[in-house]
Amino acid sequence: xxxxxHAESTINGVGLGxxxxxxxxxxxxxxxxxxxxxxxxxxxxxxxxxxxxxxxKQLDWFVERYPIVCHGLCLSLGGLAPLxxxxxxxVKKFLTQYNIPLYTEHLSYSTDGYKGQQGYLYDLLPxxxxxxxxxxxxxxxxxxxxxxxxxxxxxxxxxYVQAPISxxxxxxxxxxVLTEADCLLHLDINNIYVNSVNFGFDAHEFLRGIPGERIxxxxxxGHYQQAPDLLIDTHGEDVIDPVWTLLEEAYQLFGAFPTxxxxxxxxxxxPALIREVDKIATLQSKSQQHTSMTLQVHS
Amino acid sequence: MTNDTxxxxxxxxxxxxYIRDPLQQPRPAGVAAKRMNVYxxxxxxxxxxxVSACFPVAQKVLGKRAWLALVRRFFRDHxxxxxxxxxxxxxxxxYLKKIVTYRMKRIYRHI
Numbered sequence: 012x013x014x015x016x017h018a019e020s021t022i023n024g025v026g027l028g029x030x031x032x033x034x035x036x037x038x039x040x041x042x043x044x045x046x047x048x049x050x051x052x053x054x055x056x057x058x059x060x061x062x063x064x065x066x067x068k069q070l071d072w073f074v075e076r077y078p079i080v081c082h083g084l085c086l087s088l089g090g091l092a093p094l095x096x097x098x099x100x101x102v103k104k105f106l107t108q109y110n111i112p113l114y115t116e117h118l119s120y121s122t123d124g125y126k127g128q129q130g131y132l133y134d135l136l137p138x139x140x141x142x143x144x145x146x147x148x149x150x151x152x153x154x155x156x157x158x159x160x161x162x163x164x165x166x167x168x169x170x171y172v173q174a175p176i177s178x179x180x181x182x183x184x185x186x187x188v189l190t191e192a193d194c195l196l197h198l199d200i201n202n203i204y205v206n207s208v209n210f211g212f213d214a215h216e217f218l219r220g221i222p223g224e225r226i227x228x229x230x231x232x233g234h235y236q237q238a239p240d241l242l243i244d245t246h247g248e249d250v251i252d253p254v255w256t257l258l259e260e261a262y263q264l265f266g267a268f269p270t271x272x273x274x275x276x277x278x279x280x281x282p283a284l285i286r287e288v289d290k291i292a293t294l295q296s297k298s299q300q301h302t303s304m305t306l307q308v309h310s
Numbered sequence: 311m312t313n314d315t316x317x318x319x320x321x322x323x324x325x326x327x328y329i330r331d332p333l334q335q336p337r338p339a340g341v342a343a344k345r346m347n348v349y350x351x352x353x354x355x356x357x358x359x360x361v362s363a364c365f366p367v368a369q370k371v372l373g374k375r376a377w378l379a380l381v382r383r384f385f386r387d388h389x390x391x392x393x394x395x396x397x398x399x400x401x402x403x404x405y406l407k408k409i410v411t412y413r414m415k416r417i418y419r420h421i
Contacts, residue, residue: 057395085393091319091326098393121393123326128389132326133360133398134353139318147316171348175340176321243348 014223015268016195021112022078022228024050025291026271034069036281045285048292051078053271057085060105080113081106085131089120089138092129094151099158113227115164115197139174140184149191164195164227169202169244173210181206182220189225196225200258201232205242214257223265231258232273247276250287262298329353331386357385364399
């Protein structure tokens with residue numbers, strides 16, 4: 012069964028989040044078997060827009076060799092300040108300049124409109140799950156899509172505080188926003204797991220409720236366990252087994268959608284990271300074999 | 311924030327006010343301290359690292375405690391307008407200029 016959004020997934024297979032520390036190692040290993048499973052690369056526009064010098068050269072190197080996707084951090088879809096349309100114009104220019112087909116963002120906020128300005132807090136804060144918030148966020152996603160002239164995907168965020176004013180659960184909120192904004196879903200498998208522990212829900216049940224036809228690609232990452240009931244989404248550890256199990260189940264449910272490994276902190280040498288990249292590739296091909304076997308049985 | 315501000319936004323505003331200034335602002339109602347501390351620490355620590363990485367000399371001159379206090383005041387009092395990460399140090403410089411101008415004006419008034 013394949014329900015994920017093939018048409019708008021212009022990427023395939025496995026991706027790796029681009030960190031500056033990794034660049035020389037990837038460049039050195041380019042063309043070698045070691046990194047043959049890296050099919051696409053993800054960058055944060057906030058780190059790369061209008062860079063010059065060495066960084067610009069590095070960006071050009073990757074653009075020439077890999078499909079690139081943009082995964083933003085500061086658009087602040089649920090933010091208190093007006094949507095930063097000047098920044099969106101910069102993003103639009105950047106996407107065009109480097110021929111980047113996909114821009115995704117988080118279902119969170121990072122601005123509070125402090126002192127009548129944007130008030131960037133440079134982090135991902137949790138939006139309360141209310142009807143009003145659904146309409147507000149959906150409207151800003153639509154506004155974003157209008158400015159960019161393309162659909163965006165939004166990612167289910169991880170968080171640590173449940174807003175006592177929320178009137179619905181996270182899954183209901185995500186589904187309502189996706190429908191109202193008619194946007195795509197950037198499914199973060201680790202975030203489902205992190206939130207399921209932090210707020211005591213069943214991650215598998217949550218996954219089964221996801222509208223698979225909106226998925227463009229997914230993330231997996233590791234996290235830090237601060238307490239048995241509190242996980243911090245650090246992207247600084249290896250991916251743990253329950254997250255791999257969730258990814259495997261997601262492939263069974265929705266098809267082997269493109270998946271990217273995020274590693275932002277405590278970054279090991281490339282060969283160690285590649286073991287996780289390869290594991291994603293293995294799960295994808297296992298799921299595809301399973302799918303073709305099922306098709307044969309039914310035909 | 312006005313009375314017309316939607317309820318969910320008033321909650322968000324209380325949330326960030328506490329993160330910016332946990333010493334003076336109350337924790338949002340109904341939120342556990344242990345969980346709120348995660349945001350209080352993560353958000354400030356990230357900003358502190360970004361700023362500190364760019365001003366090694368200022369840090370050394372001021373010493374650890376004064377530097378920490380200065381970056382805390384920056385986070386509490388300054389509203390950053392750029393989403394581009396490498397412009398965070400520029401936001402810090404904008405803040406420093408503002409407080410220096412303010413202090414100079416106060417000094418001149420007494421001359």
